[in-house]
Amino acid sequence: RDESRRFxxxxxxxxxxxxAEGAACGFVIGDGSYRQEYILVRKAGQLYAYVNSCPHxxxxxxxxxxxxxxxxxxxxxxxxxxxxxxxxxxFCVSGPCQGKSLTSIEFEISGGSINVKI
Numbered sequence: 001r002d003e004s005r006r007f008x009x010x011x012x013x014x015x016x017x018x019x020a021e022g023a024a025c026g027f028v029i030g031d032g033s034y035r036q037e038y039i040l041v042r043k044a045g046q047l048y049a050y051v052n053s054c055p056h057x058x059x060x061x062x063x064x065x066x067x068x069x070x071x072x073x074x075x076x077x078x079x080x081x082x083x084x085x086x087x088x089x090x091f092c093v094s095g096p097c098q099g100k101s102l103t104s105i106e107f108e109i110s111g112g113s114i115n116v117k118i
Contacts, residue, residue, distance in 0.1 A: 013040055013049075013107070013114045021045065024068035024076065026052055026060075029118065036118060038105060039068055041076065043087045047114065049105045050090050054078040056097035076102070 013027045024041040037052035037060055052060045056078065062068050063079035070077050075093070076085040083095025090102030107116050 008117050010115050010117050013038065013116060016109055016112050016114055019047070019114070022073040025066060026062060026068065029116070038116065039076065040114060041068070041087050043073070047107070048087055048090075049107045049116070050102040051105060053103065054080060054083055054097065055092065055100040055102065056081055056083055056095070
């Protein structure tokens with residue numbers, strides 16, 4: 001069996017219009033060892049997508065469902081230890097993993113749906 005062959009599946013995260021300006025939303029795809037968690041953020045009309053895993057201890061960013069951004073919506077925040085990340089590139093500007101970055105993911109918009117391929 002050739003393990004180098006990987007099957008790619010397109011997963012719809014949401015419709016583009018469902019993610020409001022200045023909002024962030026979490027998504028879970030799969031389960032068990034195939035479970036992946038993602039964050040999708042819309043800021044200044046742009047969309048950004050990251051793996052929902054803080055580089056400090058690999059925990060999801062939010063403690064409370066859907067709570068990813070600081071109060072003014074300018075930074076993603078890890079609620080475990082307070083790390084703060086720029087929305088535009090996932091770079092940690094303060095906290096225990098300062099200088100590291102969230103893992104960005106590629107996505108596409110097709111027919112109004114925001115999709116990831118895994």
